[in-house]
Amino acid sequence: MTGRILQTALKKALQRGAPLQTRAIVPRVAQAGTETLGGPRPSAAAVRTFTSAGPKPYTVPDSAWGRNRAARLELAAAYRGLDALGLNEGVCNHLSVMAPAADGSDQEVMLVFEYGHHFSEVTASSLLAVDADAKTVEGQGRPDITAACIHLGIRRVRPDAKVIFHTHQPYATTLACLKDPELKMVHQNSTRFYNRVAYDNNYAGLAHAMDEGERLGQQLGSKDIMFMGNHGVISTASTIAMAFDHLYYLERAAELQILAFSTQKEIALLSAEASAATEKQLWDSLTMYADAHYYSMYRRLRKTQPDFEL
Template identity: 40%
Template sequence: MHNEAIAFPEAHAPARAELACAFRWAARLGLHETIANHFSLAVSEDGRRFLINPYGRHFSRIRARDLLLLDADDPSALERPDAPDITAWALHGALHRRHPRARCILHVHSKYATALACLADSRLPPIEQNAMRFFERVAIDEGFDGMGLGDEAERVSRQLGDKPILLMGNHGVLVAAPSVAQAFDDLYYFERACELYLTALATGRPLRIASDEVARKTARQWQDYPDFAQRHFAALQGILDEEEPDYRN
């Protein structure tokens, strides 16, 4: 795997470019923690071969060719000279093994989602359209047991279930989607929803919470909205193509 990633960086070029774009925009939007946190993208049908960011590279500098190509069943990845971050390997390897449907997995400790994850009640009530988008689509992990290594990585991978969002109590947020575009769109709007909710809470005034019926209806409308995530991400790539075209290299 190491030789393939070094000798043939052009392999999976479109996938590499999309994931690199997600890193650059996560940095631009302040969703990152410099060299911490991880994004991965499955490139094999079974989801076990995936691209992921190298250890120590700042999100704002990641290029397509920098991404490591790993095999979720090959622990020797940690012995290679350009070994990935140990928590990245453990957590994303476990997730890609367990959830082949989750082609793209984005994990960050973004400000507002993480703040929500620190509350005793980490539910996101349907107070506005962004929050309603995620109604009944968020799994909440209340069993944090240290950094995502070993048994903890396997435990977290089970918590995701069939939801696109895993709010990781005392930790951060994880988004799983069938494409980079969908994953990034979900990440952006979930963070935005958390920001709006916490801002509303800070007023100390009663919240106007929509009914379950209205929240479900709005969630369905979001999911049926034509090509929204793809158009959003295409716009982001277009901006980078003009301003930071090196992300594709």
């Protein structure tokens, strides 16, 4: 959908009487030298809600604009990184994060890519910021209708979900297509998700209404991951690094499960006790591991696709 068709669909989905409006606030490019690998850590005041307090491969000004810019950098790297790993599909998957508005107001905005763009095309400045009614308030263009309905709808139920990633990654989505989509405890990678996965087996078509996003939020509950029956997966987290790491290891766990069952031999499933114990061990240090993984991808992208920071 493009242009007038997309605008009409969004209006109907959001069930608003007033027309959706676009207010262009194009984020300015950072000054030279403010984002350098190995630069100083941001001050305590610049700690963002979408990222950990650990060292970063970039530095930004200690301001609302700087925090907005940091969110853009990290989200753009997540789009590019998931594409490099082959975990996206067409232009139909979407990642979002809640961040401070760039103009310094008290408003929190949702950053997401513009409809019709491929993950490999996303840059920090090309990301849109939309408000709670899906009105574009930073940048130009509109998000995909399903991105608006799924992400904003879930956050009406789960406002703590600062970061939401939705993909159709192949192995995890394969499990979502089974009558029994349960992620089995077949490997160490599986145990990080022990008791942290929700399942929605009520696929009813594309998410073109905010009510569907709210329903997904209710189905997600307090879990970190949701298998969407006959559709894909959702990863929620408090940081971009963690949501990225979730999707990577969810795919590896799903792949190992499918390969193990394809042998048609008896599977040595981990016990509930071993799964619970390993889950605790992993989560005790998971922020450190997730940061190390995600920022290694960030540095890799700087070498291979440096334009993502534009």
